[in-house]
Amino acid sequence: MAARLEQTADAAATEGRHLTAGNYYIRAGNYYFTGERMVPPGEQKLGIYRKALRCFHAGFERRYPNIERVDVPYEGAPTAAYFMKAPGVSGRAPTVVLFDAHI
Numbered sequence: 001m002a003a004r005l006e007q008t009a010d011a012a013a014t015e016g017r018h019l020t021a022g023n024y025y026i027r028a029g030n031y032y033f034t035g036e037r038m039v040p041p042g043e044q045k046l047g048i049y050r051k052a053l054r055c056f057h058a059g060f061e062r063r064y065p066n067i068e069r070v071d072v073p074y075e076g077a078p079t080a081a082y083f084m085k086a087p088g089v090s091g092r093a094p095t096v097v098l099f100d101a102h103i
Contacts, residue, residue, distance in 0.1 A: 005027050005028035009058065021058070024059075029054075036048040067083070069082060081097075
C-alpha cells in the first residue's frame with residue numbers, strides 16, 4: 001500500500017499537483033513507518049525506513065514549508081529533528097521538543 005501511495009504522490013508531483021502529492025507522500029510515509037516496525041533489524045528494515053523518510057520529507061516540503069530539518073546536539077552527537085516555526089512570530093517563541101528513539 002505504501003508503494004502504491006508513493007507512486008500516486010510521484011505522479012501528482014510530476015503533474016504539478018503539489019498539495020495532493022504532499023498528502024500522498026505523508027500518508028505513504030506513515031504506512032512505511034508502520035510496516036517497518038514489524039520487520040526485524042537488518043537491511044530490509046533500513047530500506048523501508050529510508051523510504052519512509054523520503055516520503056515524509058517530500059510531503060513536508062509540499063504541505064508544510066515552514067518545517068525545517070535541523071540537527072540537535074545530544075550526548076555529543078547530532079540528532080536529526082524537525083523545527084516548525086510559529087506562525088506570525090518574528091522573534092523568540094515557546095518551543096516544544098519531542099524525541100522518538102528508533103531502535
